[in-house]
Amino acid sequence: MTVASQAPRWRDRWFTQRDRLLTNPRFREAASRFAVTRPVARRHARDLFDLVAGFVYSQWLFACVELRLFDRLAQDPMTAEKLAFESKLPALAAERLLAAAASLDLAQARGTDEAGRMRYGLGPLGAALVGNEAVLAMVRHHRALYADLADPLALLRRGRGGGELERYWAYAKSAAPGALDDTSTAPYSALMSASQTLVAGQVLDAYPIARHRRLLDLGGGEGVFVAEALARAPHLRATVFDLPAVAESARRRFARLSLTGRAQAVGGDFHRDPLPGGADVVSLVRVIYDHDDEPALAILRAARRALAAGGTLLLAEPMADTAGAERMGAAYFGMYLLAMGSGRSRSVAQLSALLAQAGFDRIRRRPTALPLQAGLLVARAV
Helix, strand or coil: CCHHHHHHHHHHHHHHHHHHHHCCHHHHHHHHHCCCCHHHHHHHHHHHHHHHHHHHHHHHHHHHHHCCHHHHHHHCCEEHHHHHHHHCCCHHHHHHHHHHHHHCCCEEEEEECCCCCEEEEECHHHHHHCCCHHHHHHHHHHHHHHHHCCCHHHHHHHCCCCCHHHHHCHHHCCCCHHHCCHHHHHHHHHHHHHHHHHHHHHHHHHCCHHHCCEEEEECCCCCHHHHHHHHHCCCCEEEEEECHHHHHHHHHHHHHCCCCCCEEEEECCCCCCCCCCCEEEEEEECCHHHCCHHHHHHHHHHHHHHEEEEEEEEEEECCCCCCCCHHHHHHHHHHHHHHHCCCCCCCHHHHHHHHHHHCEEEEEEECCCCCCCCEEEEEEEC
16 A cells, blocks of 8 residues: 555544544533634634525625615714614615625724614725725625525526526526627626626736737627727727627727727627727636536637737636635635536636646646636647
8 A cells, every 4th residue: 555545544534533533512612712712613603604604694784785875875873873864774674784895894883873773884895896896796696596595506407507597697508698688688787887897807917918909809799908008008900799689788888988090899609700900909807617527618618719920818707726715716706606507616727737638738827816716727729
């Protein structure tokens, strides 16, 4: 027996002993009383409670967003009585909302007024949401996810989709996504546009787009990423390729921004239609993780065909092995994409393997300011 084969057995034995201790009620009680182990026991208890209560926390956040509480608190601290009057809430409900928001760092107690009533201002997390349309749009959008999570075991047994998110992301399971009209595409296009500004800034801060002359943005939505890239590189020309109804929205954006001389939007389905040629850089911003492995590989191969040898691919999306954000990939996107009915969150190694299969090399990760929102891989067409 080799040393390598023995190691897992010793590890399993150690974990077995640990699990016996942790599952023993008498040990847990003793650990909570012993000074050395008490901080660990309390932390584990708190973490477990947060897992149990997490959905409730998200509902408090949703209520705050719907009531525009953070905008109100940014103007001036307020009492529960004032919030109740302005929002048409019962006084007790307003009091509980503000107390809950304060416990979640969304609001902050600021002392009492002349009548002895507690005043609340912005907390550090609430302040981060003021004017942050990207996150606010996602919080509102989660109404659909919450509906699908009413019975998570049923969702797991279905295997994927079958609920509100699958209907929302109409292209994900459509047999003919190119035929979708504006009624089907407008809601998710608007959501992606609201959140794309932050992601675009991080990607373009991490990679010097000005070294290129022509950009092709695949699945580029309403053209937010392209507009930001053109603002940073005055010589750059760009094309958005997306579903016909979405491309029309991009054309309107380019017209509003007086970019029609430098940017165009082409409608089509990148699973079926040839891509525009002539680009020396192709971007895929939050596209690949929406797709299962086979269609994801097909998209990457289509991107490779659109590039000459030596051309550059930018692949930007949340990545499963992001340090400090592991829950995002396995827990959040694991469930979200399951409900959506398509896609998976992938590690850098998994994405790199797909890129290599599609005909790219020199694959490297570029650091971004907030990797939880978007990681970036840069690759060269072979």
